[in-house]
Amino acid sequence: MNLTDLVTGGIGSTVTSAVARMLNVEESKAKWIVSAAVPLMIAALNYNAKNKNQGASIDRALDQHSGSILGNLSGLLSGGPTNDGNKIVGHIFGNNTGYVTENLSQKTGLSAGQVGSVLAVLAPVVMGYLGQEKQQTQSGGGMTDLIGGLLGGGQSSGAGGLIGGLLGSVLGGGGQQAAPSSGGDGLGALADLAGEFFNQQNNAGQRSNVLDSLAGLFGR
Secondary structure (H helix, E strand, O other), rough: OOOEEEEOOOOOOOHHHHHHHOOOOHHHHHHHHHHHHHHHHHHHHHHHHHOOHHHHHHHHHHHHHHOOOHHHHHHHHHHHOOOHHHHHHHHHHHHHHHHHHHHHHHHHHOHHHHHHHHHHHHHHHHHHHHHHHHHHHOOOHHHHHHHHOOOOOOOOOHHHHHHHHHHHHHOOOOOOOOOHHHHHHHHHHHHHHHHHHHOOOOHHHHHHHHHHHHHHHHOO
16 A cells, blocks of 8 residues: 555545535545645654654554544544544644644635644544554554655655655756655655745745645645
8 A cells, every 4th residue: 555545545535525525615626635735744744753752652643543443434534523633633733733724725725724624634544544554564663664665665656756756846946856855765755845845934836836746746
């Protein structure tokens, strides 16, 4: 399995349809926000996991989200956002939660409240998916190895190669490509791309380009 399965596979399609119904918007808009928000969550989780204190906490959280939630996905989604979902979003994005919400709101034309609801619905699904992958692969390498596997490493046919291919146009405006942070693999490329989004020195246009690139890549 890989990250694109979570965004556009069976799980992603179910989530997208539920988000469209919840917000009463067309599925194309729901697909866009899911395709942009999920990679940001994955990148933020990976960043947080590098902090020793947060890393252990995330590892325990994944053990508690073994993937059973995915067995009743329709039931979960029909209930809409929950307090637990909001708490997970807060743990994932921390002080950047408002920043993420604001930028997704500006890009989609949805209200901050609507975007917050989407994030709260997505967060338990993302954690459940990662928890299931950890259980199935019995990965002992931590979050970095787990997510790196989902991104397909540096293989050009996987999401990792596709993300790397976006870096030149997004970060350099068509000029020299920025160096990936993890040896050119998919995880490093995703971290670089997400890092540009979270860099508050960038202007709205640059952040918009990052979101469009993530949505375009994972929404294929």
